[in-house]
Amino acid sequence: MTKPVHITDVVLRDGHQSLIATRMRLEDMLPVCDKLDRVGFWSLEVWGGATFDACVRFLKEDPWERLRQLRAALPNTRLQMLLRGQNLLGYRHYADDVVQAFVEKSADNGIDVFRVFDAMNDVRNIETAIKAVKKTGKHAQGTLCYTTSPVHTVAAFVEQAKTMAAMGCDSIAIKDMAGLLTPFATGELIKALKSEIDLPLFLHSHSTSGLAPLCQLKAIENGVDHIDTAISAFASGTSHPATESMVAALKCTEYDSGLDLELLGEIARYFWVVRKKYHQFESEFTREDVSVQINQVPGGMMSNLANQLKEQGALDRIQDVFAEIPRVREDLGFPPLVTPTSQIVGTQAVMNVLAGSRYKTITNEVKRYLMGHYGKAPAAVDEELRRKAVGSEEVIEVRPADLLPAELDKLRADIGETARSDEDVLTYAMFPDLGKTFLEERNAGTLEPEKLLAPESAGSPAAIGGTPTEFMIDVHGENYQVEINGVGVKGKGKRHFYLTLDGVPHEVVFEALNEYQAEGSSGRKQATQPGHITTGMPGNIVEVLVAVGDTISAGQPVLVTEAMKMEAEVQSTIDGVVSAIHVKKGDRVTPGEVLVEISAD
Numbered sequence: 001m002t003k004p005v006h007i008t009d010v011v012l013r014d015g016h017q018s019l020i021a022t023r024m025r026l027e028d029m030l031p032v033c034d035k036l037d038r039v040g041f042w043s044l045e046v047w048g049g050a051t052f053d054a055c056v057r058f059l060k061e062d063p064w065e066r067l068r069q070l071r072a073a074l075p076n077t078r079l080q081m082l083l084r085g086q087n088l089l090g091y092r093h094y095a096d097d098v099v100q101a102f103v104e105k106s107a108d109n110g111i112d113v114f115r116v117f118d119a120m121n122d123v124r125n126i127e128t129a130i131k132a133v134k135k136t137g138k139h140a141q142g143t144l145c146y147t148t149s150p151v152h153t154v155a156a157f158v159e160q161a162k163t164m165a166a167m168g169c170d171s172i173a174i175k176d177m178a179g180l181l182t183p184f185a186t187g188e189l190i191k192a193l194k195s196e197i198d199l200p201l202f203l204h205s206h207s208t209s210g211l212a213p214l215c216q217l218k219a220i221e222n223g224v225d226h227i228d229t230a231i232s233a234f235a236s237g238t239s240h241p242a243t244e245s246m247v248a249a250l251k252c253t254e255y256d257s258g259l260d261l262e263l264l265g266e267i268a269r270y271f272w273v274v275r276k277k278y279h280q281f282e283s284e285f286t287r288e289d290v291s292v293q294i295n296q297v298p299g300g301m302m303s304n305l306a307n308q309l310k311e312q313g314a315l316d317r318i319q320d321v322f323a324e325i326p327r328v329r330e331d332l333g334f335p336p337l338v339t340p341t342s343q344i345v346g347t348q349a350v351m352n353v354l355a356g357s358r359y360k361t362i363t364n365e366v367k368r369y370l371m372g373h374y375g376k377a378p379a380a381v382d383e384e385l386r387r388k389a390v391g392s393e394e395v396i397e398v399r400p401a402d403l404l405p406a407e408l409d410k411l412r413a414d415i416g417e418t419a420r421s422d423e424d425v426l427t428y429a430m431f432p433d434l435g436k437t438f439l440e441e442r443n444a445g446t447l448e449p450e451k452l453l454a455p456e457s458a459g460s461p462a463a464i465g466g467t468p469t470e471f472m473i474d475v476h477g478e479n480y481q482v483e484i485n486g487v488g489v490k491g492k493g494k495r496h497f498y499l500t501l502d503g504v505p506h507e508v509v510f511e512a513l514n515e516y517q518a519e520g521s522s523g524r525k526q527a528t529q530p531g532h533i534t535t536g537m538p539g540n541i542v543e544v545l546v547a548v549g550d551t552i553s554a555g556q557p558v559l560v561t562e563a564m565k566m567e568a569e570v571q572s573t574i575d576g577v578v579s580a581i582h583v584k585k586g587d588r589v590t591p592g593e594v595l596v597e598i599s600a601d
Contacts, residue, residue: 004257006227007041007226007229008045008080008228009045009229009231010204010228011044013046015239016278018237019275019282020275022053023281025061030073032271033073037076037077038263039263042226043077043113046081049089052427053430056427056435056438060441062427064423067079070110071109079110080111080114081111083106083114083129084118084119085129086099086401087118088102091340091343092368093400095401095404097406099128099129101422107133112139115173115175116129119335119339119340121145125375125400126164127167128401130142130164141169143174144173144175146181147334147337149334149378150379151334154189157174157193161196171226172193172197174189174205175338177342179206180292181205183218186203186216186219190218190222190224194223200225201223201226202226203224203226203228204240205228206240207239207241209290212240227241231244231264231268233275237287285305286306309350324349325346329345332370332377332382336378341369344366344369348363348366361536361568376397411429418439427439524582525594530573531579532598533571533573533596534593537568538589538591539561540561540562541559542585543585544583546581547578548578552598554573556571557570558596558598559583559596570596575600579598582597
């Protein structure tokens, strides 16, 4: 009796999200779609996760147009997306009418399979999305976010799966986003699920710990029906097992997938060339590392966290952040680390490390989490932290979306004629400020994607721009070897360079002296007095909460800033009167600058 294993390939979504910070552009997907369409995958994951955000924030591509073009280019293959339940593709809960509209438009534009999950494994938060998928006639897949903790047991996962089956899910997926599964734990979980639930079972496991191929084999032996893989050019490390390897492993067995290895090889060779184009987003922190069994950082979070710390000038602190993440996670009641809880936990860990004091600044998202606005925490949260964050404010017990009034009509009114379609309204809903700017620039024809650096022709910065200029510098008695390589022009008077310091390359920009202004050189003075309010992390001003002349108290919020996609309040350090405000919404700020001045009473 044969039992062929079905394969979903994730190269067009999770593969590049996990390895190059979700930066692959549509122009690099379309040329190979004909071959992808001929393979015979059960489905291709092409949308959802961070791709919507990256399209709007960095690539300046309309994510809906991306989906439409992929649908046209892949007519014979199911297209799949990852949907965060009530969070959709944003970072908050949306009202039910927005969830219903988003699912309907996603189906209309080409999605066949909706993998729906909730970061807390709170099944109340996927009910509306599952019902909406079923209404469209598409495939609704309920998802178990796999993690380990004292409360995440096999029995608990089986009960969650039973609940999702009763909701009408067409299949169940195990989403092992951090690569925490071990082979024998996988076998035990699959066996337990198959004995209790008569639905197709999918396994999605990242290779972060190096164990995912072994886990997939054990899953297959114990009855799993589908596995997720990635074409080898975007496989392994914090991504997934290589498609070609798993196809070869199952060939001529009862589990043979029937896929063509030669055709897969052609696709892999295409993507190996494409990957070189995105070398600037590669990170040493996306390789396989069994320490993930300790810090539990998922693949997509790993590459994005490294990229974000690099932007903060603090990449050297990443190991400290990895050590802090499990401590924050325990404080918050062991949530699985998957969007948005991975960002909530990860950003708070970064703030704890960079501030030099745990919970000196608490993000608004952590406060909302502790008040129950993301759902029920898997275990008890640290009550001292909850009191510090939210005081005596009420903690909700109901499904968070039950407290949200319908909002689709208001969103339509707010964005007005800037939106040309219902899809545009939903883009605005996902990211109000970012989405509005994107739509305005699109309408004006002024969208500019982030620039890609010239590809490295020989695997090192020295290969670009010819022979490097080499010299030694002395700083306080310490000698450093420096090499500089030009890599192209960026605007008038500006030039990109690789500066290699003691063998470590850094991309820098040099400008003519009369044009130069360093990032953060805003002309603001440095904080020196108790009433000089500053921020602990570089970021952007989201909201100014006070006006000149306002009387305020120590601890009262005066600003809201955004860093690494998370918001945090900046509070007054003293009682007094606001005497000056040096920022406005949208301004870039850096630590140490005076943003607001408070005069003591």
